[in-house]
Amino acid sequence: MEEKLRFVLEYEQGQRTMSELCRRYEISRETGYVWLRRYRGASWEGLLEQSRATRRHDNQTPQKIEEMVLDLREAHMSWGPRKLKRVLEREEPGRKWPAASTIGALLKREGLVIARRKRRRTAPYTEPLAHADGPNRVWCADFKGWFRTGDGERIDPLTITDAHSRFLFRCQAVEKTDTARVQAIFEAVFREYGLPETIRTDNGAPFASRAIAGLSRLAVWWMKLGIVVERIEAGHPEQNGRHERMHRTLKQETAMPASANRRAQQRAMDKFREEYNQVRPHEALAMETPAAVYETSPRRFPIPIPEPEYPDTMLVRSVNHKGEFSWKKHHVFVSEVLWGERIGLLPVDEHCYTVYFARFPLARFDARHAYLTPLPKQGLTTKTNAGKGEASPSPAPPSPQPSGRESVRYVPGLKCQESARLFRPIGPPPIDPLLKTKGQVQFNRTVERLSMSFFLIQPLADPADLQPLFAVFYCPVGRGSNP
Numbered sequence: 393m394e395e396k397l398r399f400v401l402e403y404e405q406g407q408r409t410m411s412e413l414c415r416r417y418e419i420s421r422e423t424g425y426v427w428l429r430r431y432r433g434a435s436w437e438g439l440l441e442q443s444r445a446t447r448r449h450d451n452q453t454p455q456k457i458e459e460m461v462l463d464l465r466e467a468h469m470s471w472g473p474r475k476l477k478r479v480l481e482r483e484e485p486g487r488k489w490p491a492a493s494t495i496g497a498l499l500k501r502e503g504l505v506i507a508r509r510k511r512r513r514t515a516p517y518t519e520p521l522a523h524a525d526g527p528n529r530v531w532c533a534d535f536k537g538w539f540r541t542g543d544g545e546r547i548d549p550l551t552i553t554d555a556h557s558r559f560l561f562r563c564q565a566v567e568k569t570d571t572a573r574v575q576a577i578f579e580a581v582f583r584e585y586g587l588p589e590t591i592r593t594d595n596g597a598p599f600a601s602r603a604i605a606g607l608s609r610l611a612v613w614w615m616k617l618g619i620v621v622e623r624i625e626a627g628h629p630e631q632n633g634r635h636e637r638m639h640r641t642l643k644q645e646t647a648m649p650a651s652a653n654r655r656a657q658q659r660a661m662d663k664f665r666e667e668y669n670q671v672r673p674h675e676a677l678a679m680e681t682p683a684a685v686y687e688t689s690p691r692r693f694p695i696p697i698p699e700p701e702y703p704d705t706m707l708v709r710s711v712n713h714k715g716e717f718s719w720k721k722h723h724v725f726v727s728e729v730l731w732g733e734r735i736g737l738l739p740v741d742e743h744c745y746t747v748y749f750a751r752f753p754l755a756r757f758d759a760r761h762a763y764l765t766p767l768p769k770q771g772l773t774t775k776t777n778a779g780k781g782e783a784s785p786s787p788a789p790p791s792p793q794p795s796g797r798e799s800v801r802y803v804p805g806l807k808c809q810e811s812a813r814l815f816r817p818i819g820p821p822p823i824d825p826l827l828k829t830k831g832q833v834q835f836n837r838t839v840e841r842l843s844m845s846f847f848l849i850q851p852l853a854d855p856a857d858l859q860p861l862f863a864v865f866y867c868p869v870g871r872g873s874n875p
Contacts (some may be wrong), residue, residue, distance in 0.1 A: 396439040399424065408738045425431055453490050453498065465504055471672070472645045473499065478673040524555035528689040530622075531555065531588040532635035533578075533599065535569060536642060542652040549661060550574060551642070552581055553635055555592070558677065559686035560668050561585060563642065563661040565654060568854070571598040571609045578610075579693070582617070586689025589622040592632060599623070603727035603765055604764065605754045612729055615750050699734070700750040706736035707745070722762040726754075 399417055402408055403424075408416070414424045420576040430438030456638060462477055472730040473495040478488050490498075499505050524530040536549040548569055552561040561581045566573045590791075591614055593599035600623055601608040611621045645664045651657040669686075700709050709717035715728035717735065726735065730749065737745040745757040747764065755764040 393439060393441075396427050396431075397436060400427055400439070437640075447460065453494060457487075457490065458498060461490075461498060462502060462504070465499060469504075470641065472496075474679065475673050478679040479671065482673075488603035527554055527557050527559075527685070527687045528588045529556060530590045530592055531561075532592050532632055534594060534632065534635055534639070535596070536563075536639050539647050539650055541544065541650045541654060541657050545654050547650070547654065547657055549642070550577055551635070551639065552578070553638060554588075554682075554686055555634055557682045558634065558638065558674055559682040560638065560665050563665045565658055569598065574598050575610055575613060582693040587617055587619060587691040587693060588689060592622040592624065594629070594632065595623050595626050601729065603729045604762070607727055607729050607749075607754070609729050612733065613697075615752055616700060617694070618691075618750070620752070638668075686749060700736075702734070702736035702748070706738050706748065708734055708736055710734050719757075719759065719762055724757070724762050724764070726764065735867075752828060817848055 395417060399413055399419075403410065403413055410421060410424055414421050414839045417424075427439060432438075449695070460480065461476060464479065465471065469477075470798075473492040477489055477492050478493055479589065480487075496505070531552060532555050533552045536551055538546055538548045540546055550562060550564050550566050550569075553559060554561070561575055561584075564577055566577070595606065598610045599606055600606045600611065606623060614621055629636050642661070642664060646657070651660050669683045670681060673681055677685050709719070711717050711726055711730040711733050712723075713728075713731050714725075715731060716723040716725050718724075726747070735754075736748040738748060739745055740756070743758065743760045745759060745769075747754045747757050753767060755767060757764055848859045
């Protein structure tokens, strides 16, 4: 650096010619003129050592294409390289676009990539959605986690998607998460797109309740339309992972930050829904958009909604406003959510019936004691015979069968989630054989200690019953006291 500066200063002062200076500093005349030109252009900074690498490679991405990629990225900050590449190819198919890895390197170079902390993850579990092999086979519904707008108003978005095509039917903020508002939104969707075969939800209201088989008024309405109701296991949102993944994108696009008020927030969610369906490509769909894969259902929404019909092999009973149906001299409690509906009782044996609503089994009815019990779990399909590519095991057969295979609590590949409060039995429950044995042993020991005394056994039920009940009274000897 010092020699370059002395060389230039000596030449500028006119002490020696260029040829003499080049011979003295042992450089070529071409190098001498390069130093002089750099000094006159950028002063002494031009004499600093510079990189000899080529400024632009032959295969480097053209500047115009880089600008188009960056402009699209700035418009959609949550899109990755593959989605950006797919949209650019769709808009200008004749242009040669760089690879997704090149686009990723460009975004990282421009500071448009936020590094994520790597987390240890379990292997993905896809069995519950294995039978969603076509449009309208399974719809997913849930409430996106609530948040507040700029003015402090709470927003509860109801989202409905098709599990196969990821098509987003609705993203609607409701004022209250009750049955009336949610049912109105579903009815509008059914009128526009038709009916699905199955609807999968979580165990929260208004999708489920603590009634028999987890039924709710909304679930009863779905069942009257011939829709199979599936619910994921409590505390396992990953079993509805496709829908939950959409919720993450929805949050990034519309709630970070939230809009100023409810009206502005709904406009943002409507814009997201249109972009999600029509513009944003999906990697699981071979980079196609959900709108390109989804097809409307051939099952149209019926007007009016038909009432359930039962074959002649069933006994039909009506459920009153207390949620009970009449059986001989008893009123058997089923559920208040079935108020005003008709249920069918399919005989299994002489004293046992399977309770059906429409074509869906709900419980077992013990006619001897007039109370309900859950369906046997061995009748449910396991994940070994509900694999991908087979027919969906969820829809019930056309004619009801005495099996729990089509229970509304069924989720393919999962254990059914029992409700905390299923039944209200009328008669005495069956006695556990183990408890009965322990009670018999204790009774025998008591008789041995009272072998010199008298005691009276008074029947409390019909002795002909299989499980009669008795009251035992002890009578002290020689004291003359009452038992």
